[in-house]
Amino acid sequence: MYIGIDLGGTNIAAGIVSEDKKIVCSDSRPTLSERPYTEIVADMAGLCNDLIKKAGVDISDIKGIGIGSPGAIDNKNGVVIYANNLDWNNVPLAEELRKYIDVPVNVENDANAAAYGEYMECGGDMESFVAITLGTGVGGGVIIDxxxxxxxxxxxxxxxxxxxxxxxxxxxxxxxxCWEAYASVTALIRQTKAAIAEHPDSMMAGDIKVSGRTSFNAAKAGDKAGREVVDKYIEYVASGIxxxxNIFQPNMLVIGGGISNEGDYLLNPIxxxxxxxxxxxxxxxxxxxxxSLKNDAGIIGAALACGQ
Amino acid sequence: MYIGIDLGGTNIAAGIVSEDKKIVCSDSRPTLSERPYTEIVADMAGLCNDLIKKAGVDISDIKGIGIGSPGAIDNKNGVVIYANNLDWNNVPLAEELRKYIDVPVNVENDANAAAYGEYMECGGDMESFVAITLGTGVGGGVIIDxxxxxxxxxxxxxxxxxxxxxxxxxxxxxxxxCWEAYASVTALIRQTKAAIAEHPDSMMAGDIKVSGRTSFNAAKAGDKAGREVVDKYIEYVASGIxxxxNIFQPNMLVIGGGISNEGDYLLNPIxxxxxxxxxxxxxxxxxxxxxSLKNDAGIIGAALACGQ
Incomplete structure (x- = not known):
């Protein structure tokens, strides 16, 4: 089995992942990203040891630790070259973690790790595969051969x-x-707010806190302005897809992130x-x-990428 | 050695390509694309036999024939699934050519073949490589591993x-x-004509036949409207590049096609x-x-792709 760590700006989520690609047990801690990286890595090590104890396994059962980190990654050397939201520059993440736990450590970009998780979940046998995430931003990961x-x-x-x-x-x-400036949840919220300003009689105006769901809920309830926001948003998403x-012609393309919870209502027009x-x-x-993996994609993908 | 055939809507160009990636001898014939494909393939075979004779080599010296064809290609079976400008549907190109010459035949999309030629010319040892062609349209080819x-x-x-x-x-x-509608030669000519209509005093208005060179020549001679056309055009090209x-992060990206003759004047701002x-x-x-290969990329790439 492997340990997968999904390192975010807010939380460090980690899980033990079995050979059959399932999370055996998981836990998380706050990142507190303003701390020196050495403290964050010490917490990551503590989290790994807690998981090992909790699952009742031995350290020798862990074949590797995979980390999905934001930013630009030097995978060969396990270094985070640059990560804006952690304010990291050239952080030797693998080396630092190995000071605590003596197993191989693999560091991937978080979007790539999540894409790899989804790829493996879909069978892991396709020639080419793309995963996109419609979240705060628009992320992507590409798997070839x-x-x-x-x-x-x-x-x-x-x-x-x-x-x-x-x-x-x-x-x-x-x-x-950028596509992100039109297809992210952030963009959808901006588009929704603009439509509310233009159509104060729309059902959407009733939402105290406008979210990525506001326009979709209104559209489903028959609100015309809501429908227009959703149609336009989906067209932006679809034209990027x-x-x-046209570029990759992948066997499969999967859509994740918060907006993907809209399911067929989003998927069919795309x-x-x-x-x-x-x-x-x-x-x-x-x-x-x-x-299909949703939030678990990061942990599972980071773990399985160790065995790539 | 290999034979490379660059099959176009107007001409069939072919050449014998040596192991050191050079065209030993070449020739061409008109495609006359309105004919049945069997006649076109018979001409391709005749062209190959003429080249073998002309180069004084034996058929047993030819390890394979590579064809770069427009359209959607089933490489595994050597079939042109669909080629708009030849009006071809499911043409068994490899099988048909092998009726005349008993050597392995490999069929690639023409843009992919040209990209492979440029890749090999640049050493053939990069992890990732992209070639784009700024011609009548905007073509592309991607080489990975x-x-x-x-x-x-x-x-x-x-x-x-x-x-x-x-x-x-x-x-x-x-x-x-589409990027092609802004970055092709066709697009540049459209942009140039629009600028001439708006600035009839521009040096460009003196060109009897507006071409992809009109605006570049005017810009280089200090014409303000010409400079504006070129700046805007290059910005379209550059934003697509x-x-x-951002998608591929290739080791190298090369720019071919007619407009690439502008050299550094095009390249530096990109x-x-x-x-x-x-x-x-x-x-x-x-x-x-x-x-660097320019027009020879199609023949050389198609030939070398046989040995892929």
Whole structure:
């Protein structure tokens, strides 16, 4: 078995993952990211040892620890080159953790680790696979020939930061018009608020705290302005997915993140859009699905990527 | 040695390619694409036999024939699934050619074959490599781990048909806002004509036949409107390239096609743009270059892809 660690800006979530890809037991601690990295890693080690005790296994049963970390990762050396939300530069994450626990440590970008988890959950036998996450941002991970595709410098797969709307909305990355600035939950909330301002009589105006669900709930209840927000949002999501299909033609593309809880209500119009707009219609088409692991993808993917 | 065939809508160009990646001798014939495919293939076979004679080699010296064909290709079976400009559907190209010449035949998409040629010319030892062609359209080819990346259905790498300008110009593929509709020579000519209509006093208005060179020539001669066309065009090219870099982070990206003859005048501002806009600046960056094989890439790439 392996330990998978999903290192976030807010929490460190970890779990023991069995050979049959299931989380045996899991736990989490706050990251308290303003601390020196050495303290954070000490907590990660403590969390691993607690899990080992809790599961009643021996350290010799753990074949490896996999960490999914935000930022740019040097996978070969287990170093976090740069992670904005942790304020980390060149942190030797694997080396530091191995001071506490003597097992192999593998460090991946968190979106890549989650994509690998979803890939393995879907059988782990496809030639090519893409996972996207519609969350606070838009994340992506690409698996080719069974391996995480990282690019030569480790930072490939930034699917959310490809320009979709030339000269469009400003993105957190500093550029304008990124897919993320139109297809993230953050973008959907912005779009929803704009529609409420324009249609104060809309059902959406009743939501005290506008969320990613506000427009979807209103649309499902027959609210016209809500329907318009959702239709437009889904078109942005779908056109970005269509780009990915035209580029990668993966066997499968899965959609995760908070918005993916909308299920078929989100998925069906995306499938329709891609069917209509994909470049080559004469061949077998990419299967598009809602991700199945959801929040566990990070832990499971990080763990299983150890055995890659 | 191998034979490489670059099958186009207008001409069939073929060449014998040596182990050291050079064209030993080459020739071409008109495609006359309205004929039945059997006649076109018979001409391809005749062209191959002529080349063998001309080069004074024996058929047993030819290890394989590689064909770069437009359209969607089933590489495993050597079938052209669909090629719009040849009006071909499920043409068994390899099988048909083998009726005339008994050597292995490999069929690739033409853009992929050209990309593979450029990859081999650049050493053939990079983990990841992307070639784009700024021609009548915008073509692309991706090489990963030394192999042409085709996707599960053979039609991956349609980089020109990714949306860059949401709701933008109509593209030949039927969608709106494709990168190709902004970065191809066809697009540049459209942009140039629009600028001439707006600035009839521009030097560009003197060009009897507006081409992809019109605006570049005017810009270099100090014409303000020409400079504006070129700046805007290069920004479209560069933002699409920046997308590719954020997705693939390839070791190298090369730019081919007619416009690439502008050399550093085109390349330097693209490099500047990507340096400024790429998502992760803390790591080693993709090398961006002008393609070196130019028109020979198709023949050389198709030939060398036989030995892949």
């Amino acid at each position: 069974g391996k995480i595709y990282r690019g030569f410098n480790g930072v490939a797969g930034e699917l959310g930061h490809t320009m979709l709307v030339h000269g469009g909305e400003h993105c957190t990355c500093g550029n304008d018009g 269509n780009n990915i299909v 499938k329709e859009y891609v069917k209509k707009h994909c470049y080559c219609k004469a061949v077998e088409q990419t299967e598009i699905k809602i991700a | 030394g192999k042409i990346y085709r996707g599960f259905n053979g039609v991956a790498g349609e980089l020109g048909h990714t949306m860059l300008v949401h709701g933008g110009e109509h593209c030949t593929c039927g969608n709106d806002g 920046n997308n590719i870099v 490099k500047e743009y990507v340096k400024k806009h790429c998502y992760c600046k803390a790591v080693e960056q993709t090398e961006i270059k002008i393609a």
